[in-house]
Amino acid sequence: MLFHHSISQNQKETLTGMDKKHIDIFQKTRVTETTPGSLIADMEILLTKAEQEGIAISEKTKHITMNQLIGINEALTSPLKTAHIRPTQVSLPNIHGLYILLRISGLTKVQRKKKKAFLVTHGPTVETWKGLNNEEKYASLLKYFLFTPHDTIESSMGTRMPTLYKLWDLFEKLSVSPLKIRGDKDLENSCTYNYGTYFMVLLELFGMVTITQAKANRGEKWFPETLTSTPLGEAFIALILDSLNKIQTALIRQDDPNKLFMQMIAPYMPVVKDLLPDAEDPIREFRDGLYTFEVRLQKSSRRIVIPATEDFSTFSETILNAFNFYNDHLYMFKFEDRFGTKIQISYEEDLDSYSSDTAIGDLSMDEGDKIVFIFDFGDWWEFDITLEQIDKPDKSIKEAKITDRKGTPPQQYPYDDEDYDC
Numbered sequence: 001m002l003f004h005h006s007i008s009q010n011q012k013e014t015l016t017g018m019d020k021k022h023i024d025i026f027q028k029t030r031v032t033e034t035t036p037g038s039l040i041a042d043m044e045i046l047l048t049k050a051e052q053e054g055i056a057i058s059e060k061t062k063h064i065t066m067n068q069l070i071g072i073n074e075a076l077t078s079p080l081k082t083a084h085i086r087p088t089q090v091s092l093p094n095i096h097g098l099y100i101l102l103r104i105s106g107l108t109k110v111q112r113k114k115k116k117a118f119l120v121t122h123g124p125t126v127e128t129w130k131g132l133n134n135e136e137k138y139a140s141l142l143k144y145f146l147f148t149p150h151d152t153i154e155s156s157m158g159t160r161m162p163t164l165y166k167l168w169d170l171f172e173k174l175s176v177s178p179l180k181i182r183g184d185k186d187l188e189n190s191c192t193y194n195y196g197t198y199f200m201v202l203l204e205l206f207g208m209v210t211i212t213q214a215k216a217n218r219g220e221k222w223f224p225e226t227l228t229s230t231p232l233g234e235a236f237i238a239l240i241l242d243s244l245n246k247i248q249t250a251l252i253r254q255d256d257p258n259k260l261f262m263q264m265i266a267p268y269m270p271v272v273k274d275l276l277p278d279a280e281d282p283i284r285e286f287r288d289g290l291y292t293f294e295v296r297l298q299k300s301s302r303r304i305v306i307p308a309t310e311d312f313s314t315f316s317e318t319i320l321n322a323f324n325f326y327n328d329h330l331y332m333f334k335f336e337d338r339f340g341t342k343i344q345i346s347y348e349e350d351l352d353s354y355s356s357d358t359a360i361g362d363l364s365m366d367e368g369d370k371i372v373f374i375f376d377f378g379d380w381w382e383f384d385i386t387l388e389q390i391d392k393p394d395k396s397i398k399e400a401k402i403t404d405r406k407g408t409p410p411q412q413y414p415y416d417d418e419d420y421d422c
Contacts, residue, residue, distance in 0.1 A: 018242055022235040026268040029207075029232055031135045036207025036232050038077035040137050043107075045075055046098055047121060047129075050108050054118030062110060062117070062340070063089035064099065080201075081215035082222050090198075093222065097198035097205070100340075101141055104148045105276055109338035112368040122338065128276055139269055140276040142206060143261040146240075150199075164240060164247065166195050167203075171237045174209070174229040182214065182223040191223070200227060208233030239264065287361045290391040292403075295319055295373070296384045300407030306400040307393070308361025312345050316355060318400040319373060319383060323409040329376035331355075337364045365390075381412075 033041040049055055049072070056065045064072070069087045072095055073079045080094050089096050102108045102119070107129060111120045129137065146163050173179060181187050191200065203209045211224040240247070243264045250260040257278050265272065288308045295302045302322040306315060312333055320327045333345040333355070343363070345355050365371075365387050373383040 018235075018238055022238045023268075025231045025235040031138050033134060034077060036230070037205040039141060039202075039205040039207075040134055042076050042094075042098055042205060043101065043137075043141070046072070046102060047107060047126065050102070050119050051121040051126065054111065054113070054120045057110065057117050057119050059117045061089075062336070064095065064119070069095060080222055081213050083216050083218040083220065085218075091222065093197035093201045094205075097202040100150055100198065101144060101202070103340035104150070105141065105144045106339050107276070109366075110336075110369075125276060128274075132274060132276070133271065135269055136272050136274055138206075139261070139265060139272045143257060143275060145202065145206070147257045147261065150196075163199075164244070166199060167240065168237065170195060170200075170203075171229060171233065174227065175234075178226050178228040179224075180226050182225045188221075188223050197221075197223060200224060203233065208236060239268070286359065287365075287390070288393050289361065290394050290397060291360050291365075292388045292391070293371075294386045294388055295322065296386075297323055297381065298410050300409040301404075302402055302406075303388075303404035304400055305397065305403050306360055307397060308359060310360055310400055312355035312358050312360070313347070314400060315360060316373070316375075318402070319385075320375065322402045322405070323383075325375065325381070325409075325412045329378070331373065331375045332377075334372040334374065335363065335365075335369070338366075379412075 029036055031040075033044065046055070056068060057063060058065055066086055066088065069089060069092055070084075073082070073087075073092055076094060078094075080092060082092065084091055089099060099119075106122055106125045108119045109122045111118050129140075132140065146167075150163065179187065179191075181191055191197065200209065200211065204211045208230055210228045210230055212226045212228075213222075214225050216222050247260065247264070258275050261275070262272070286308070291306050291308060293304045293306070295304055300323065302319075304315075304318055304322060306318065316331050316333075317327055330347055332347075335343045335345070337343060345358055345363075347355055367387055367389055369387045371385040371387070373385055375381045375383065
């Protein structure tokens, strides 16, 4: 399957920002599971594992558990040469990069089974994926890679530079000469901070760069030995630069990313007729029902049943009443949706959502999902909330109810006022 089946002379003449060399590169590039990089083949390996058995992840970090990483690395098309005996996901940037694509594309979601968390496939999105040709799969993943902020789930990055600018910045350096990274401490630190090793490995999976690697010594962090741009990478940079003004305008106006991307690649990938759907808004179409939450604070817990129509301001008051706390401080709810996007719901309008304007049924939640409720930013009381079930609406229950109490909650103010006397 080609990026082009053919480009007419008229089309070529309208592509004034792209020279013939770059157009010819697109025309000659084939997309298969393993070309121009092994992106699709490696994604299929992880999707199969997620679909068949689930990929165990840490409840705290949501990263793949340590005991699976070496096996996954060895199963991929081009395993990284590392010396880690107890690796973390971030220390294997090939797996980390693929994980980011799995999350931001919505192909997977977090599911909890018997108090353990797994990365499993999201049925409707994976069915769409299976119906795409290789070029459409490649284009869909490229769209997410370029236009979706990775830092929504990537907390180890030192910079929030948008992907398009990371790409531009890196290829400016590569246009001079290949980068000899490993062993150059300044360059290693610069690449970690400005791009992230996962970013460079993903570029190789997309076929935009070539990486040479040598096995790291025990205890050393993995870095590419050398990083070299490919003709396809240079062609994509030319395409991005040619489209940059349109991209910036569309992103500022929050235009449909699918439409924007299709307009950008249409002359070069004419067989792309469909893409994976764009990520859902975390505040989605209202889902009515009766929501049952377990709320835990230290050794005490409360079960709260609340109609979907009640807002998070009411939910906050109910939680505080349930644990005998005064409602005398600021608060915030923290939630991670299935795309890995971190959502904050608070009393302040300048955060993601305002608690009085966000109903329980507005939030993209499924049974088993977790929420953290933080109250009093000084004493920092942290309540762990689990959505246990969503039942059909019940007209007889019009407000939040506390249905179960276990354990004695801690005292909100265990000290005397005179402790603060001047």
